[in-house]
Amino acid sequence: MFEGIGVHQWLCCGAIYLLAARVALSSETRRPCPQSCRCNAALQELNCSNGQLTTVPDNLPQNTKLLNLTHNKIRTLVQQQFQRLPQLLDLDLSDNIMSIIEVEAFLGLESLITLRLARNHLKIIPVGVFSGLPKLKLLDISSNEILVFLDFTFRDLTSLQFIKAADNDLVFISHQAFTGLISLQELRLDGCNLTAVPTEALTQLSGLRSLYFHQLGIGTLQNYSFRRLERLKELVITRWRWLETLSGNSLFGLNLTSLTIKHCNLKAVPYIPLHHLVYLVYLDLSFNPITDIDGNLFGDLLRLQELHLVGGSLARIEIGAFKGLAHFKLLNVSRNLLTTLEVGAFHSVNTLKTLGLDNNPLTCDCRLLWVVPRRLYLDFGGNPPTCTTSVQSQERYFLDFTESELPGLLTCRHPRILNRKPREVKVDQGHTVVVYCIAEGDPLPSLTWISPQLKPLSPFGRIRALSNGSLEVRYAQAQDSGAYLCVASNAAGNDSLPISLHVRAFPSSAKKHFRLKGWFSFPSASPGVNENQSVPFDVKTLLIAATIGFLSFFSSVSVCFIFMFFWSKSKGQLKHTATIAYVPRRTAPSNGGKGNYMETSRFTMKLI
Template identity: 80%
Template sequence: MICLYHNDKPSRLTRRLFTAVSVCHMQAGHQMFEGIAIHRWLSWGALYLLAAGVTLTSETRQQCPQSCRCNTALLEVNCSDGQFAGVPNGLPQDTKLLNLTHNKIKTLVRQQFQTLTQLFDLDLSDNIMVIIEVEAFLGLQSLRTLRLARNRLKIIPVGAFAGLPKLQLLDISSNEILVFLDFTFRDLAALQFMKAAANDLVFISHQAFTGLASLQELHLDGCNLTAVPTEALTQLGELRSLHFHRLGLDTLPNYSFRHLEHLKELVISHCPMLETLSGNSLFGLNLTSLTVRHSKLSAVPYIPLHHLVYLVHLDLSFNPITYIHGNLLGDLLRLQELHLVGGSLLHIEIGAFRGLIHLRLLNVSRNLLSTLEVGAFHSVDTIKTLGLDDNPLACDCRLLWVVRRRQYLDFGGNSPTCTTSIQLQDWNFLDFTETEVPGLLTCRQPRILNRKLQEVRVDQGHTVVFYCNAEGDPPPSVTWLNPRLKPLSPTGRIRALSNGSLEVRYAQPQDSGTYLCVASNAAGNNSLPVSLHVRAFPPSSKTPFRLKGWFAFPSASPGVNGAQKVPFDIKTLLIAATIGFLSFFSSVSICFIFMFFWSKSKGQIKHTATIAYVPRSATSGSKGGAGNSTETSRFTMKLI
């Protein structure tokens, strides 16, 4: 007879099966031969074991909580939209994924999940959570992902994340968090990604990020921060990516991100007050990607960028930048992508991208550009993607290179169109054929309108203006060259005005010479010389001193009414005063030296003196008195 045992208490079904099998075994022993009995015993034994296993499995695995959906294959429990006011009871202990989103959970009490030791992912987003008690997640020793987004948290107490040694992702974005206290995240040594965007941060303590030794990516939202939390960020030595949103700063200070030596990506976005980046604001960084979007930068921050020689991606979109100047981005040797979408770009100068030998993507869509000349690039052969749509483009010879390379360029699904050209209004760049391109995209060389010779002679101190008007297609730019053929700037005493004129203020003799007006566009240039001669004041124009009634100098010429004109300027006055002062000082010095030695030759000098005198009252009284004696008074005087 075969005996089957089980260590656990048998259930009712198990006991019934055991009894049935036993009875069958007894009957089989009396009615059948031994081989058939053994065969049947083995069959019933297998049936018993199967029934016992099913019974034990149903007893071990708990039932799915009401209003939740359980997936036994994935070990997932989904309790979203279940109207739960707290974490439901009876959760299976072997659960790997737990979804509690879109409920009414307000508080997480201490050790709320202590039985779920195998939980891998916990999502508590979209609740009304206000309070997380200390050690609320204690016991979740296998947890990798924790999401608390879109709740009503205002502060996270120190110790709230205790017991999460393997947590790698924490999402606390879209809450109402005001402050990060010291050591808030000290228990998250394995954390690699933290999202804390869309909060109301006003202060981040210096030790708030202590313990985050493995953090790779951080998203912060500090619309009420008045300073970059530089000291707190120094705790994140392994940080690779930093995203800042809604900073309340108008200037990014110097050394804002010092000690972040491993940082590769920096994103600053939606900062409506940010106007400038200080010269050393990015000092110490070796970035490969920099984004400053949706801010108020009015110019490309050339100085803060110049040391970022490893920069590959640069995004300055949605800033009121009007110009990209020439020859100022050449230090970005490895730059491959430049985005400046939705700005106020009016002009990209010739040589703007000179030195950028790896530039393959340029996106300047949604700006105010009328053209983009081939001379702006180091080489157009490297450009693979070009965003030029939503610009008021004038289709002429300056854009001929774009049309000819259109089969090699990716326009991102938005091909450029002609806007300001009358005959090509709304023409798409992809609509041109090779035969009509040379006749449609043309330019006309500039011509200076008034070529009358301008030769001006003026006295010293006068102001002179030269005029130079030119026409062409596209409209030419006018520059002025000085007599040494160097360009004149719009500032200074001699300056080129915005209307094409040249102004020489307070003309001096050294300003004399031939100036050159040069009108140029993509089709060529035209020039016009002008001449300026400035007469200096004559030497006799200096105002002389007139000496009347004095003796005449031999070299002086007679003047009106017998007065003698004596040239006498400030230099002569200074020399005469100096000579007189030296003579006087020498004489006084000699006198003092003589008196000093003379006093020494007289021997020791007495420093006190006694003087006798007769008072007037005593003298007058003696006239009518009996005696002849007089009283003499004395006083002693000390010499100082």
């Protein structure tokens, strides 16, 4: 009986011991939630934000996967600060006052995927800080005070895919700073003090897919700025307020599908840098002071589907502007200065799905008539275009027009040239003449001048078409004579007016000539001209030529004498005599004997 009681007591003691050991083991692996933190055991999350912490808490639960230390006063991370958190996946240290991170501070976080260090006071990141993070994919170091990226700063982050480094004080990026980032896909370098694109550093990122540059002080994009980035698909450049030009080969080597250059100072579409981007699908040039889209210059962008040019100074889209763009689906030119958009600007309107034309001073006439049959199928982005220049349709949406109103609203008036006389203009040789051509129509017609050789005249040169529609011939010559044509054109048609220009040459007796006969002759350039005909010389011209020739000869001789004088002075005392020694010839033999030689003779010559 007593033996049974002893066995029973022994079993109870063993059970109590095992339970105590289990509790002790459990307390070892599941430590209590640190003070100033909030724990979520189900999510294995530890939230210590806004806890007034000055250092990272000790004795953190080892099974923590999410650690939030934001909005504290942590200043320093020491070496191997998180070595007891091998399962940690996400670490957020944003919004602290951190200025120092020691080398190997994150050593032991072998599972970490996301690391955020934004909005601290870091000025430099020592090489080796990111050691021991083999699985890290996202690094956020935005809004710090980092001045430079040193060589091999990120070399241990072989799995890193995203770097956010916006709003730092970066002035230089070393050429080898990005070495080791073989998996990087997206890089953001916004709001820095860089004065040039870090081309050499970017060449290390052969796998980069997206590159963002925001608010940089760069005025010109230099040639080959992005070489060796063959896999880059998206390039975003925004708020470079001094950027006015892109060099011709600045985008050379890229195979972009999306390009954004907005809030800059481009005054023209950069056709030359864009022309080789044959894979480009999306182009955004919004908020630039671009005034025109020229015709037939987008044709190389065969795959372009979207063009955004919002909030600019766009006043004209030429006929054929989008010629060759067979896949063009979206055009957004809202908030510009356009008065019209003609159907001839497109390769085909059948592919167009979205059209942004709102907030433009549109003239609703026949040039916009093509929009009417498509107005129920086009997406205007919730803001259909309005007519702002017509009294009958002012401030009315296209969608509000009824079928009965359209014939009287969207109309054009055929151009008509008003001043039909004179049809013949005479001018003396060497004088300047201006021929006026005035036309009316709705819309106001454009005026073009055609030369006698049937070529349009440009606004440049001695014979040019002025901006007011006039023809100017400066210093008229006999060969300028002929029939010129003024052509007035608008969407409703054209009108023309021929003008005959006759230039009176100088009479042959206007000048007296001095004729030289028999001095020289030239072959006749045309039949019927006498080959012995005297060559006329103008007396005044002959006197001027003779005077110039004499002065040139006199000047040359004077220079030679002066040179010889100074040269002789530099040689010191000169001898005025010269002694010459010579041997005379042998005398002829007499009576078969040998000839005799005369002695060597000398004589002295006086130099003058």
